[in-house]
Structure formats: structure tokens, C-alpha cells
Amino acid sequence: MKAFSEMSRAAHGGTALDGKTKELIALAISVAVRCQPCIAYHTEGAIKAGATREEIAETLAMAVYMGAGPSVMYAAQALEAHDQLAAGE
Template sequence: MSTFDHAGLIHNINENLAPFRKAQPDAMRGFAQLAQASMAEGAISAKHKELIALAIGVSQHCSGCIGFHVKALLKLGATRAELEEMLAVSVYMGGGPSLMYAAEALKAWDTMAEGHAA
């Protein structure tokens, strides 16, 4: 089974981007505003938007995206069943490479859910 550490990856990404945030505050503020506006509750719930974002992360083979969006989904009360159905669609649309990242997303969910305990 994968020993990939998504919580550590999230920490490292945030730490490594800190100098970039200082060097490019306007760009990073713009990105943060885009993320906040895109993920806000609307006609589509924030949880469903996070499921979409994670599906894109899986299909684009983005481990960082998997970590950040699994963490958000846990906070939003998503269920493992919802995760698994979304991953099935991701694999359908993305084939074998998406299946590899679906396994990574499942492991991230299991590992991060242990520390999340609602």
C-alpha cells in the first residue's frame, strides 16, 4: 500500500510557496480570491464543487490537489461513498492513469480521515 504522506505534502507546499506569496502578493491574492469565489456555495454546493475539484486533480495527476481537496471534503462532511462514486467517474473519464491516482486519493482519504474523526 502507498506510504504517500498527503498531510506532509500539503505542509511542504504551503511552506515552499510562502516566499512566492511574499514575492507575488497580488497574484497570490488573486488566486486565493478566484479559489474562494469558485468554491463558494451556490447553485452547486461547496461539497460538490470539492468533489469536482478532486476529480480534476485525479485526472490531472496532481498529488497536491488530492491532498488539499480530500482535506476540504473531510471538513465538509463528505462520505467515503461519495468519494468512491466520484472516483469511479474519474477513472471512467481518465482511464488507467486516473485509476492510479484514484488509489492515491483513497489512501489520502483513509489516512487523513483518521486524524479528522468527526
Template sequence: MTTNWPELTTELSADLRTLRGGAPVVMKAFSAIAQAALAPKALDAKTKELLALGISVAVRCDDCIAFHIKAAVAQGATREEVLETLGMAIYMGAGPSVMYASHALGAFDQFAGAKDAAE
């Protein structure tokens, strides 16, 4: 089965809106953590998204992979940067990370292709 990663992020975004409505205080706090963590300081936004991608692969979270690949593409990440990030995730997560790295690469190809088509 092939995942349509852009479609997955659209579906998940709808689910997250519902969650925000049902747990607004918790979700507002989570959003504040995300904004603080992603704020460019010593590391730029692209580097932080690549870090988040590597962690997503290592912890085996397809939903996280989808959102962080989308954000990495939006920040200008190249296929080579994604592959190097996936190499680190594989190193840190062993065999299961190899499988999730293939998911992340498929997601990158779909989002990068959609971005190229839009330009």
C-alpha cells in the same frame, strides 16, 4: 512508498506561504478565484470539493488530491461519495486516473481517520 497525506498538506502549506510572499499579487488573485469558485451557490461546498478531487485525479496532481481530500473530509464527504467521485475520474482519465484514484482513497482514509480520532 506510502504517502502521509496530512503531513504532505502541512509541508505544502509552508511552501505556499513562501510563494505568497514572493508573488503576492498573483497569489492574491489566485486566492480570489478560489474563493469565488468555492462559494456555495447552485452547488454546495462539499460537491465542489468532490468535483475538484475528480479533476485532481484526472490531471494527476497529488498535491491537489491532498488539499481537496482534506477539504472534502472537512465538508463531511463520505467514503462512498469519494469512491463515486473517483469512479467518474477514472472514467474521464482512463488508466492513469486509476493509479491516482488509489492515492486519493489513501488520502481520504488518513484524513478521515485523523478526524475520527480527534472527535
């Protein structure tokens, strides 16, 4: 876990991409690889970084495009996660 934590810090480091963009990329990958806990985690991260529902929706469209049909179902879960998290603000 320590090594994974260090890798996470390294991935979030750098300045070429802002934090919101990195979270949106992570969310797209989460949908494409069908990782439910990852979807929830990175949806929340994207919201905290300032991503709008529209930005998340466009990100999910790219994930579906790259992940094919099964990603459609996971993209729906990511939008549901956004709506639930945003309602709790």
C-alpha cells in the same frame, strides 16, 4: 497568488452547488490531471465538507472514467489519503 486566491473565492462562491459537491468536483479533476498535492488538499476539503468514503469513491470512479487508466493510480492515492485523514479524526 493574490489573483489565484480571488479566483478560488469566486469558484467557491455561489449557491447552485454546495461546498461538498464543489470539493468532490475539484477532487475528481485533481485525479484526472494527476496533481498529487491537489488530491490531498481536496480530499481533506471533501471530508471537512461532510463527504463520505462512498461519495469519494463514486467521485473517483467518475475521475477514472474521464481520466482513463493513469487516473486509476491517482484514485487509489486519493482513497488512501481519505483513510489516513479519517483515521486522524
